[in-house]
Amino acid sequence: MLNPADVAFRAELAARLPDGTLSEADAAHLTEPRGRWTGHGLLARPRSTPEVAEIVRACAEARVGIVPWGGGTGLVGGQIMPDGPAPVILSLERMAALRAVFPQENAMVVEAGMVLADVHAHASAAGRIFPLTLASEGSARIGGNLATNAGGVHVLRYGNARDLCLGLEAVLADGSVLNGLKRLRKDNTGYDLKNLLIGSEGTLGIITAASLKLLPIPAAEGTALLVVDGPEAALKLLALAQARLGGLISAFELIGRAGLDFLAETLPEVRQPFPTPPDWMVLVELGLPDGLDPQAALEGLFEAGAAAGLVLDGLIAASEAQRQEFWRIRELIPEANRRIGAVSSHDISLPLGEVAGFIASCGPAIRALGPFRINCFGHLGDGNLHYNVFPPKGGNRADWEAQRDAIKTLVHDRVHALGGSISAEHGIGRLKVGDLERYGDPAKLAAMRAIKAALDPVGILNPGAVLRG
Numbered sequence: 001m002l003n004p005a006d007v008a009f010r011a012e013l014a015a016r017l018p019d020g021t022l023s024e025a026d027a028a029h030l031t032e033p034r035g036r037w038t039g040h041g042l043l044a045r046p047r048s049t050p051e052v053a054e055i056v057r058a059c060a061e062a063r064v065g066i067v068p069w070g071g072g073t074g075l076v077g078g079q080i081m082p083d084g085p086a087p088v089i090l091s092l093e094r095m096a097a098l099r100a101v102f103p104q105e106n107a108m109v110v111e112a113g114m115v116l117a118d119v120h121a122h123a124s125a126a127g128r129i130f131p132l133t134l135a136s137e138g139s140a141r142i143g144g145n146l147a148t149n150a151g152g153v154h155v156l157r158y159g160n161a162r163d164l165c166l167g168l169e170a171v172l173a174d175g176s177v178l179n180g181l182k183r184l185r186k187d188n189t190g191y192d193l194k195n196l197l198i199g200s201e202g203t204l205g206i207i208t209a210a211s212l213k214l215l216p217i218p219a220a221e222g223t224a225l226l227v228v229d230g231p232e233a234a235l236k237l238l239a240l241a242q243a244r245l246g247g248l249i250s251a252f253e254l255i256g257r258a259g260l261d262f263l264a265e266t267l268p269e270v271r272q273p274f275p276t277p278p279d280w281m282v283l284v285e286l287g288l289p290d291g292l293d294p295q296a297a298l299e300g301l302f303e304a305g306a307a308a309g310l311v312l313d314g315l316i317a318a319s320e321a322q323r324q325e326f327w328r329i330r331e332l333i334p335e336a337n338r339r340i341g342a343v344s345s346h347d348i349s350l351p352l353g354e355v356a357g358f359i360a361s362c363g364p365a366i367r368a369l370g371p372f373r374i375n376c377f378g379h380l381g382d383g384n385l386h387y388n389v390f391p392p393k394g395g396n397r398a399d400w401e402a403q404r405d406a407i408k409t410l411v412h413d414r415v416h417a418l419g420g421s422i423s424a425e426h427g428i429g430r431l432k433v434g435d436l437e438r439y440g441d442p443a444k445l446a447a448m449r450a451i452k453a454a455l456d457p458v459g460i461l462n463p464g465a466v467l468r469g
Contacts, residue, residue: 002065004085005042013058021046029069029089032080039080041089049177049208057175059088065463066090068202070144073136076429078201078465092143101126106214107166107183112143112207128214131158135331143207149199151425153251156381162198167211170197173456183211201427202462204455218287222294223323227278227313232356234282234380237310241301251285252381253330259377262336270332273315283330333377337388341397344407346387348415349424355383362414369403384424387411428466
């Protein structure tokens with residue numbers, strides 16, 4: 001049983017920390033982007049790893065829960081504790097320093113509170129890239145990105161956050177510090193605690209710093225929007241592109257007609273790429289080494305795709321401004337979704353061979369429940385779809401809230417039956433705890449509970465997230 005972070009506990013904790021570390025939690029730290037929950041708790045904003053360790057030790061002694069808070073951009077409620085004894089909301093926002101950069105090693109060490117956009121800026125200043133790219137990179141923080149094993153648009157080429165991390169520093173549930181900031185590419189010295197903590201959503205430890213993997217900046221980039229007949233044609237085009245261009249494809253994003261319609265409805269100032277919005281298109285980006293021409297490579301892909309009956313129309317960016325314009329369309333689709341208001345949103349992944357069949361069969365099944373609109377888009381190159389269901393035009397999501405569970409169950413049942421995942425890149429948080437119990441492998445769940453009990457026996461780390469308390 002956990003205790004609340006009450007007045008007596010606050011006084012005890014304040015005496016162990018520098019002035020100004022503790023404060024009342026404001027709205028920014030008590031809400032989440034989709035507005036489904038409101039949290040509560042005492043806000044702590046430490047400035048160093050020793051201060052984080054002191055907070056954790058105090059919470060362990062008093063049996064007070066801790067909710068780690070990065071940039072607050074998570075979409076499954078992992079950063080919000082809506083009920084139970086008031087926790088300490090532990091924000092890493094003041095720990096945002098660049099500790100070191102090693103261009104010759106393609107490595108950089110940063111604190112967990114650094115905003116992802118600043119990680120990109122520091123990498124660029126060193127003549128490198130950190131390729132984790134998200135729509136929320138202006139506010140998401142690298143500690144949260146690692147804690148949720150964030151994905152984004154470049155997973156096809158560079159992998160998830162886990163693949164871009166060399167080492168971690170973290171505070172464990174007893175306040176001890178795991179000093180794992182090695183910059184090694186090979187280290188077979190026992191259990192891989194780094195990869196255990198990545199994706200654990202703050203339930204096994206609190207990430208305070210990370211050694212990140214950097215890569216050379218591509219000498220040239222090219223971007224195209226290619227109209228396809230449907231998801232099956234898009235997948236065949238992906239295979240054709242990979243055969244022609246190998247590992248040089250940085251992104252391959254699927255965009256449906258609904259996404260373009262939603263942009264026209266909510267953000268009419270965004271210029272549409274085609275006079276008549278196509279039913280399906282893909283956004284393809286290449287990053288090429290010196291000596292290769294992205295324009296010629298994309299023209300060749302267009303011609304080969306057209307000859308194979310896969311590409312119906314297309315645009316190849318002729319300038320950096322046009323390239324950014326193409327990406328702006330993709331990046332603003334989530335904002336358009338938010339303005340309309342989804343009845344049920346799904347972050348799913350499927351084996352590539354099952355994607356087209358899922359899209360073709362799930363739509364009619366959803367519409368049998370009501371006159372819903374579906375916006376299916378996402379990272380086709382790695383099988384990750386954002387399959388979101390909306391009220392009919394002019395409707396409000398609140399009017400259809402009673403259908404939310406039925407829609408979610410329908411989608412997740414089909415995904416599970418096809419060997420997919422009900423959480424591709426957003427994590428479990430508090431939103432999907434029941435889904436994990438419903439669809440998770442029993443042996444895996446038992447192992448997860450055993451690991452949690454071993455590393456956090458009191459259960460103070462993000463109680464109620466990932467695993468039911």
